[in-house]
Amino acid sequence: ELKVEQNPLFLxxxxxxxxxxxxxxxxxxxxxxxxxxxxxKSLESLFVLLSNGAVKQEGRLMASLDxxxxxxxxxxxxxxxxxxxxYFCAVGDSNYQLIWGAGTKLxxxx
Amino acid sequence: DGGITQSPKYLFRKEGxxxxxxxxxxxxxxxxxxxxxxxxQGLRLIYYSQIVNDFQKGDIAEGYxxxxxxxxxxxxxxxxxxxxxxxxxxxxxSNRDNRYQPQHFGDGTRLSIL
Numbered sequence: 001e002l003k004v005e006q007n008p009l010f011l012x013x014x015x016x017x018x019x020x021x022x023x024x025x026x027x028x029x030x031x032x033x034x035x036x037x038x039x040x041k042s043l044e045s046l047f048v049l050l051s052n053g054a055v056k057q058e059g060r061l062m063a064s065l066d067x068x069x070x071x072x073x074x075x076x077x078x079x080x081x082x083x084x085x086x087y088f089c090a091v092g093d094s095n096y097q098l099i100w101g102a103g104t105k106l107x108x109x110x
Numbered sequence: 111d112g113g114i115t116q117s118p119k120y121l122f123r124k125e126g127x128x129x130x131x132x133x134x135x136x137x138x139x140x141x142x143x144x145x146x147x148x149x150x151q152g153l154r155l156i157y158y159s160q161i162v163n164d165f166q167k168g169d170i171a172e173g174y175x176x177x178x179x180x181x182x183x184x185x186x187x188x189x190x191x192x193x194x195x196x197x198x199x200x201x202x203x204s205n206r207d208n209r210y211q212p213q214h215f216g217d218g219t220r221l222s223i224l
């Protein structure tokens with residue numbers, strides 16, 4: 001059974017600092033997604049990672065995938081307040097389903 | 111613009127009442143999903159459908175029912191058998207012909223008990 005674990009679950013940081021969110025999964029998968037959710041809102045797709053060593057970047061966010069370690073990271077560079085949100089990783093199983101991590105609530109203080 | 115429309119945005123349910131949440135998409139996606147999100151938690155799959163007139167139970171289907179009579183529509187009924195329905199409900203869709211594309215989400219319906 002595929003399980004997905006994110007850590008940390010909560011992160012409070014200062015603007016300008018760097019930090020990394022981790023997403024571990026338990027069995028082989030061919031696709032991993034990162035989403036963003038603002039409070040009370042829906043989910044927005046950020047990155048799709050499909051192969052070992054894949055790296056995607058959008059502004060101050062960079063996501064990477066290590067399929068051998070079954071680990072993805074979401075790295076935040078020089079954080080700004082606008083990046084405050086909850087970030088989810090989701091891993092595709094052998095059907096069309098996604099297994100979701102519990103989410104990382106990120107608060108960036110000015 | 112293509113997208114997913116969920117309605118209503120807020121819904122209140124009385125004891126013993128069934129309520130139906132609407133989900134409509136114009137993305138021409140075959141696959142549609144219903145998730146439940148409780149405060150501070152991730153998403154849990156209730157039901158999914160990969161084609162019209164067919165749907166499967168997810169991890170927490172008890173107390174819920176769905177139908178898929180049209181490609182564009184996937185309504186969710188929260189029945190009186192669901193004893194703890196208070197949650198944020200999200201509908202999503204995806205392109206069944208390309209399993210690598212991300213799921214697209216609606217804006218959600220927040221359900222509370224009166």
